[in-house]
Amino acid sequence: MSFRENYRVSRVAIGYFYINKVLGIFPFSYDHCQKIFKTSFPSVLYSLLLAISTVFLYSQLINSFQAFLDTIFTSPLAKFISVFQSVYLCFEIVCVQLINIYYGKSLVNYLNNKFEFELRLNLVSKKIYRKNYYALLSLSTSVIFGMKMILNYLLITTWNDAGGLVVLAACLHMIPYAAGTLIGCSFSMEVISLRSLAAQINYTLMELSKTFQDLPERVSRLQKLNLSCQTCDKVDELMTLHSQLNKTIKKYNEFQNIVLFLYYSNKFMEIIIPIFYEYLYFMGHSKIETTFGAYVISSKLNVLNSIELMTTACCSQKLFNEMRKTGRILHEFPVHQTDSRLKESIYRFSTQILQENRPISIFGMFTVDNTLLYAMVSAMTSYLILLIQFQQQESQL
16 A cells, blocks of 8 residues: 555645645645645745734724624623634734744654654555544544534624624634634644554554464464564564654644644633623623524534534544553563563563653643543633623623
């Protein structure tokens, strides 16, 4: 099986990088002849100009946006929250653009090293593992993020009473909103591709283990020794690949620290603020007529926002589980049927895993896994209660 046929998940992840180039989030280029990524001055200049243009556009249109909010809400708190969320969304996108420009050479090296890693892995693992599963997982992730952007646009178009300012709101909100959504989608796709590489290592290791488990009883000592030597070489190569994959994940995490912090902070607001808006509509603090269709779209959007948050965290959790799975496979390896050299290789591999296992985290403070979901749900509930209490106090004044 050729390399091109083997690792299709990584090509999908790279495809999202190219989509991000349109929004200035991926200021690099790909040389199809040499098949390597390169720093690109035009792409960097485009991202820099787009970042400056975004700041300039927001600064010019913020007053018009506040006028738009006056046609919707009667609550000053709701207006302040809307402006703050929009400004933060702008701040997030500009920061991500500048961060990717700053880490330009490092990101290019990361992508090129990842391609080299895949080539080496393809030499050891000749058969692809769960190709349809990862293809379906990538497709499902893309659909979730795509539906979220479409529903958000449909929700804005339901504000018919706001007149021509709907176009302003769409332009001011949707472009950074799309960029913020693509940041999460690209992160999920990249983590899925890294998990597929870890799965290939585990699959190859399981196949080597089955070779000794299915070993016939009547086999000569010389044949067993020859098989152990061949397996030992492959185990050593897999140990090197596993270590390199750990370093690749660590390097990717270093680039994503600030990006993930900004992204999850924005997700925090994207979930609790629409729920707070629905509370305002229900309590009669809205100047426009809220139709049943708007409630349905808003509820679906809240569900998709929650699914998006769970998707990013669960993809990272699955990657960590896949990396830890290697230790269980080594623990169940039939060492009693191997020679001392292969036993030593398995022991070194197991020791390496104990020392190198690391999840994706945000500055070491938060781990991007299922525990992050529980922490965010608890914090969202507390902040939502505070917003409602502030609104009630404001109504009594």
